[in-house]
Amino acid sequence: MAKPPSEPEFDRKVRFQARSISDDGYGNQISGPFEDKFTVWAALRPGGLSEAVAAARLEGTQVLHVYVRSSTQTRQITSEWQAVINDHGVARTYAITAQPDGITMPGFVYFQVKSGVAA
Structure with missing residues (x-):
């Protein structure tokens, strides 16, 4: 398991967005554009050297590991x-590629993000 990020690693502000939900005029809920929810400091680490990451680089995508401090806001983040x-x-x-993990590393929420893919 990766070791927890140190204080100096929290050097990037990351803005999190979720799709808005609106009414289509007929009583149905539809998802709209992404809206800003909050911004927090995060620790970013480059993706590892697995085959999936190597293949992602060939496809023009970038994989990052993101660590944020656990809070009521950050525990709301979903894939x-x-x-x-x-x-x-x-x-x-960056699209959040899997459900964030707030259990493995107490005090932090961890997830992977990927650029160049649909969110």
Whole structure:
């Protein structure tokens, strides 16, 4: 298992977004565009060297491991959300690829994000 992130690693602000739910006028709920929910400091680590990650690089995607401090906000994050990370002034959107894990590492919520895929 990976070791918990240290304080200096929390050096990036990550904005989390979820799809809005609206009424289509006929009483049905439909999902709308992504809306900002909150922004928190996060520790980002590059994806490992597994075959899936190597294949993702060939497809033009980037995999990151994201650690945020556990809170009432961060425990709301699901795999239906997306993360927006500012990288030297450029906002990059990442899909959260699996249900976040808040149990394995007490005090933190961990998940993987992937760029270049639909959220």
